[in-house]
Amino acid sequence: MLNFFGGAAARDLGLALAAIVEKGLEHAEKKGGKRNSKNKTKSFSNEPLIDQKIREFLRDNKLNIYSKARLGSAFKFSLIDKGLDKSVAEDLTAWILLKLR
Structure with missing residues (x-):
């Protein structure tokens, strides 16, 4: 039961x-992009690195609703x-969070 609430690993992944993402945004900003642009998810250069981190995490850990919430909250x-x-x-x-499905 206590393992259900152990979301420290998920929080660390979110951070x-x-x-x-922050490094990717800084890189895009240096190239003349806008920091708060709405289409960041469409033109994000670090997406393969994010996919790799998520795959590595999911290989060794299971995410329940609580740990997904902790990950999302820490990230946001x-x-x-x-x-x-x-x-x-x-x-x-x-x-x-869609990538975690």
Whole structure:
């Protein structure tokens, strides 16, 4: 039962994915892109790295509803704390959570 609430690994993955996204956004910004653009999920250059991290995580861990929520929350609020627009952070969070299916 207690293992159900053990979402520390999921939280850590969310923070790691947020760091990857942040690096990708900084790279796009250097190339002249806008930081808070709505179509970040369509033209994101670090997508293969994110896919690899998710696959590695899912190989060794199982995600339940609680751990998915912890991952999503850590990811979203890490991006917001780094200055990303809330609506863009929510879109990226939805995109990440869809990749976890």
